[in-house]
Amino acid sequence: MLINEQWLRDRLAARQGSGLRSDVAVALSLGLDPADGPRLGRPADEGTRAAAVLVPLVRRDAGLQVMLTRRTDHLHHHAGQISFPGGRLEDGDDGPVACALRETVEETGLDPRHVTVVGMLDDYVTVTGFRVTPVVAIVQPPFTLSPDSFEVAEVFEVPLAFLLDPRNHQKVARTVNGRPRPYYAIPYESYYIWGATAGMLMNLYNVLRD
Amino acid sequence: MAQQTDTGAGPSAQESGSAGAQRSGSGGTGEAAVFSRFTRTECGDLGLSIDRTGQWHYQNSPIRRIELVKLFASVLSRDEDGQHWMTTPIEHGTVRVEDVAFIGVGIETEGVGPQRVVRIRTNLDDVVTLGPEASLRVVEADADGNPALYAPVRKGLEARLNRAVAYDLMVLALDADDPRPQGMAADTIGFWSSGHYFSLGTAVDGMDGEG
Numbered sequence: 001m002l003i004n005e006q007w008l009r010d011r012l013a014a015r016q017g018s019g020l021r022s023d024v025a026v027a028l029s030l031g032l033d034p035a036d037g038p039r040l041g042r043p044a045d046e047g048t049r050a051a052a053v054l055v056p057l058v059r060r061d062a063g064l065q066v067m068l069t070r071r072t073d074h075l076h077h078h079a080g081q082i083s084f085p086g087g088r089l090e091d092g093d094d095g096p097v098a099c100a101l102r103e104t105v106e107e108t109g110l111d112p113r114h115v116t117v118v119g120m121l122d123d124y125v126t127v128t129g130f131r132v133t134p135v136v137a138i139v140q141p142p143f144t145l146s147p148d149s150f151e152v153a154e155v156f157e158v159p160l161a162f163l164l165d166p167r168n169h170q171k172v173a174r175t176v177n178g179r180p181r182p183y184y185a186i187p188y189e190s191y192y193i194w195g196a197t198a199g200m201l202m203n204l205y206n207v208l209r210d
Numbered sequence: 211m212a213q214q215t216d217t218g219a220g221p222s223a224q225e226s227g228s229a230g231a232q233r234s235g236s237g238g239t240g241e242a243a244v245f246s247r248f249t250r251t252e253c254g255d256l257g258l259s260i261d262r263t264g265q266w267h268y269q270n271s272p273i274r275r276i277e278l279v280k281l282f283a284s285v286l287s288r289d290e291d292g293q294h295w296m297t298t299p300i301e302h303g304t305v306r307v308e309d310v311a312f313i314g315v316g317i318e319t320e321g322v323g324p325q326r327v328v329r330i331r332t333n334l335d336d337v338v339t340l341g342p343e344a345s346l347r348v349v350e351a352d353a354d355g356n357p358a359l360y361a362p363v364r365k366g367l368e369a370r371l372n373r374a375v376a377y378d379l380m381v382l383a384l385d386a387d388d389p390r391p392q393g394m395a396a397d398t399i400g401f402w403s404s405g406h407y408f409s410l411g412t413a414v415d416g417m418d419g420e421g
Binding site for chain 1: 333373381
């Protein structure tokens with residue numbers, strides 16, 4: 001697949017609105033029976049908290065790579081999990097792009113001058129109640145990183161081609177608190193990508209595929 | 211004399227007047243019909259088509275300009291036989307439509323419970339308010355064998371809700387847990403919009419397991 005910046009911009013714009021927009025929607029699409037309890041953890045009337053992540057596509061000789069982080073084990077939310085750089089929208093943030101870039105700088109040390117934003121995936125509501133805007137960007141090497149050791153245990157890259165290969169998309173049926181909770185997982189080497197991050201990657205897959 | 215002339219001319223004037231009125235009346239209608247028939251060219255197949263994704267094509271080339279597509283869609287209609295027509299003051303012709311003219315790509319909601327209003331936005335930014343006059347059509351298996359939901363847009367035209375919007379409605383129904391209308395089974399999954407209850411039970415059964 002030949003992906004250039006303009007093609008990516010056009011495709012993200014053209015396929016806007018086609019992604020599944022929450023963990024619950026993904027679970028339903030994977031066969032969650034509505035009779036098994038409507039909610040997957042979050043009280044319905046609590047509302048959502050705005051957040052943003054960066055979906056960094058790193059331009060390497062071997063092709064585009066997706067930059068991900070492994071969270072440190074002591075974090076209250078998402079301990080040890082694989083996720084995109086990102087976090088909650090703060091008062092000073094001028095929208096999701098600013099938030100995603102700020103969080104990326106804080107967590108990985110990636111200088112924004114290497115980053116070209118090309119569009120957004122559909123917002124994604126997690127079971128933990130965050131409404132996440134995924135900001136897609138091309139990242140141009142060479143760059144140096146200085147991960148924030150409090151939040152981030154490791155920054156690593158996965159070939160985009162691996163993530164977009166349907167053979168690597170697993171549908172997992174798991175029971176959480178006695179209730180079925182189906183989700184997507186994309187295991188890569190020692191990394192287990194699942195849940196909301198896998199859900200957003202599935203939306204990326206649906207944007208980029210034929 | 212004058213009286214005779216008057217009486218003589220009277221009926222004749224009246225006659226010609228009424229005949230004239232009749233003639234001009236029928237002639238006017240006839241002329242209007244003839245005028246429109248001869249100036250609005252019957253074009254047959256216009257070479258325009260809309261594919262399953264809602265993309266418009268002219269002679270099999272995609273039309274990229276969204277403003278142009280919106281303009282075309284504004285003069286589109288569908289007759290009772292399911293044929294799509296484009297009607298302008300000067301042209302009248304058919305448009306080939308693979309499924310339906312629009313795709314539902316987003317929802318917005320206002321209010322809660324029976325007071326809620328749900329609006330569906332199409333790929334061309336039309337907004338449909340779901341209610342008694344605009345109910346969802348549920349298809350168990352479309353041309354590809356997948357379940358699908360359709361919403362009326364205007365002039366016989368429909369929008370197929372994309373997979374994301376269909377699940378958005380499911381999530382809405384589950385999250386809201388609306389009171390069901392009297393007589394409806396307690397395990398019905400559905401939601402209210404504009405005072406009308408929409409049951410998604412059958413639609414959802416079909417959606418299970420779709421990757």
